[in-house]
Amino acid sequence: MNLAIDCQGLVKRFGTYTAVQGVSFQLPAGAIMGFVGPNGAGKTTLIRMLCGVLVPTEGRATVLGYDVLTQPEEIKQRIGYMSQKFSLYDDLTVRENLDFYAGVYSLQGKMAKEQKTRVIERIGLVERTSQLVSSLSGGWKQRVALACALLHSPQLLILDEPTAGVDPVSRRIFLDLIHQLAKEGMTILVSTHYMDEAATCDYLGFVFYGHLIAFGSPDEMKEKEAKDNLDDLFIYYVENEASDDPRNLALKKGGRG
Ligand SMILES: Nc1ncnc2c1ncn2[C@@H]1O[C@H](COP(=O)(O)OP(=O)(O)OP(=O)(O)O)[C@@H](O)[C@H]1O
Ligand SMILES: [Mg+2]
Numbered sequence: 001m002n003l004a005i006d007c008q009g010l011v012k013r014f015g016t017y018t019a020v021q022g023v024s025f026q027l028p029a030g031a032i033m034g035f036v037g038p039n040g041a042g043k044t045t046l047i048r049m050l051c052g053v054l055v056p057t058e059g060r061a062t063v064l065g066y067d068v069l070t071q072p073e074e075i076k077q078r079i080g081y082m083s084q085k086f087s088l089y090d091d092l093t094v095r096e097n098l099d100f101y102a103g104v105y106s107l108q109g110k111m112a113k114e115q116k117t118r119v120i121e122r123i124g125l126v127e128r129t130s131q132l133v134s135s136l137s138g139g140w141k142q143r144v145a146l147a148c149a150l151l152h153s154p155q156l157l158i159l160d161e162p163t164a165g166v167d168p169v170s171r172r173i174f175l176d177l178i179h180q181l182a183k184e185g186m187t188i189l190v191s192t193h194y195m196d197e198a199a200t201c202d203y204l205g206f207v208f209y210g211h212l213i214a215f216g217s218p219d220e221m222k223e224k225e226a227k228d229n230l231d232d233l234f235i236y237y238v239e240n241e242a243s244d245d246p247r248n249l250a251l252k253k254g255g256r257g
Contacts (some may be wrong), residue, residue, distance in 0.1 A: 001026075001028050002028065002029040002030075003026050003027065003028060003029065003062070003065075004027050004028065004029040004030075004031070004063070004064060004155070004156050004187035005025070005026065005027040005033075005050060005061065005062075005063050005156075005187075005189070006026050006027075006061065006062045007023060007024055007025060007026075007050070007059065007060070007061035007062075008024045008059055008060050008061070009022045009023070009024055009058060009059035009060070010022070010023045010024070010046065010049055010056050010058070010059035010060075010061055011023075011056060011057045011058035011059050012042075012045050012046075012049060012054065012056055012057050013057045018210055019042045019045040019210055020042045020045050020046050020049070020056075020210045021042075021209070021210035021211050022058075022059065022211070023042075023046060023059070023207075023210075023211070023212045024059075024212070025205060025212060025215045027187065027189065027203060028187075029155075029187050030182070030185055030186075030187055031182075031187060031188075031202040031203055032178065032179070032182045032187075032188040032189075032190065032200070032201045032202050032203070033188070033189050033190070033201055033202065033203040033204070033205060034189075034190050034191070034192055034197065034198045034201035034203070034204050034205070035047070035189070035190070035191040035192075035204075035205050035207055036191070036192060036193070036195070036198045036204060036205070036206055036207065036230075036234065037191075037206060037207030037208055038208070041207040041208055041209065041210070042207055042209070042210040043160070043161075043191040043207050044084055044160055044191070045210075046207065047081075047158055047160050047189070047191060049061065049068060050063050050068065050158065050189070051063075051075065051076065051079060051081050051158060052066075052068050052071075052072030052073070052075040052076055053072070053076075055068075055069065056068065056069070063075045063079065063156065064078050064079070064155055064156055066078075077152070078154055078155050078156065079154050079155070079156045079157070079158055080149035080150050080151075080152070080154035080156070080157045080158065081149060081158045081160075082145050082146060082148075082149045082157075082158070082159045082160065082162050083160050084160040084161050084164075084191075086145040088133045088141060088144055088145055088148070089133060090132070090133050090134040091132065091133075091134060092132070092133060093129065093130050093131060093132055093133070094120075094125055094128050094129050094130070094131055094133060094136075094144050094147075095116070095120075095129040095130065097133060097144060097148060098116050098119070098120070098129075098144075098147060098148060098151065099112075099116070101148040101151050102115065102116060102151055105151055105152040107151060107152060115151050115152070115153070116151065119147040119148075119150050119151055120147065122147075122150070123143050123144075123146055123147040123150070123177065124143070125143065125144065125147055128140065128144075137170070138165060138166050138167070138170065139166050139167060139169070139170025139171075139173070139174070140170075142162055142163065142166055142170065142174055143173075143174065143177070145162075146159075146162070146174070146177065150181075154186070155186065155187065156186070156187045156188070156189065157178075157181065157186055157187070157188045157189070158188075158189045158190075159178070159188070159189070159190040159191070160190075160191050161191050161192060161193065162174060162190065162192075163175070163192065163194065163197065164192075164193065171194070171197070175197055175200065178190065179200065195229070195230040195231055195234075198218065198230055199218055199230055201218060202217060203215065203216065203217060204216065204217070204218050204221070204230075206234055206237050206238075208237075208238055208241055209241075211241065213237045213238065213240075213241045214233075214237045218230060218233075221233055225237075
């Protein structure tokens, strides 16, 4: 099987705090995977290690066949990363932002022009190119950020909570775009707090206190554990995990904090 991501025992410690505790999974190329988990679970930390921007404390991972420890630059060239707090320039237009990111990805001349035209059309920004980013709604900003992440035709797109705080209609449009990209062969890793989005993924990873407490296809996991919906499934896995960890008692008692 052609794997887009293969990680074994990934650990990240910040001082004495362990944010990611031995995460292992294998994601086939061409699939959409969702990370789901509460605030502080370790999703962004995990994503940043897979992007080659944060060095794991322990464990190993290959992304698109390249080692995160020894070949991070190879990975960065081949992935599109839309970070949780993505950075667009508010005082520049949509096109100027694309120009800037084309430079970041070292796209020049004819190639840069073609790639910009391609993403502008692909993401539906034709009518918006001269608009200042500051004047766009949250949903449109998200789409511009996606366009920037796609400029260099990445094989793997990594999106960290791309739809947080966006209205339901914009979320749906964004999700449809992601699915179209996957149909065209792109592998996608997305973190989300929205279970309706998670339900559309081919694979889900539930992240809790730095652990990957479950990994698999949403439908298969629901069937295996006899749960009707992903909320119940997530709570079921958390309670299993929580049974011998005193930090998690609050959750067992009904709290999520
Ligand atoms: N650079 C850092 N130094 C110290 N602690 C950090 C650092 N980065 C993250 N952490 C801690 O690691 C834990 C996991 O954080 P992370 O941002 O990965 O969670 P998350 O699942 O992405 O949360 P959210 O849903 O809020 O985005 C948190 O407790 C966070 O405070
Ligand atoms: Mg995060």
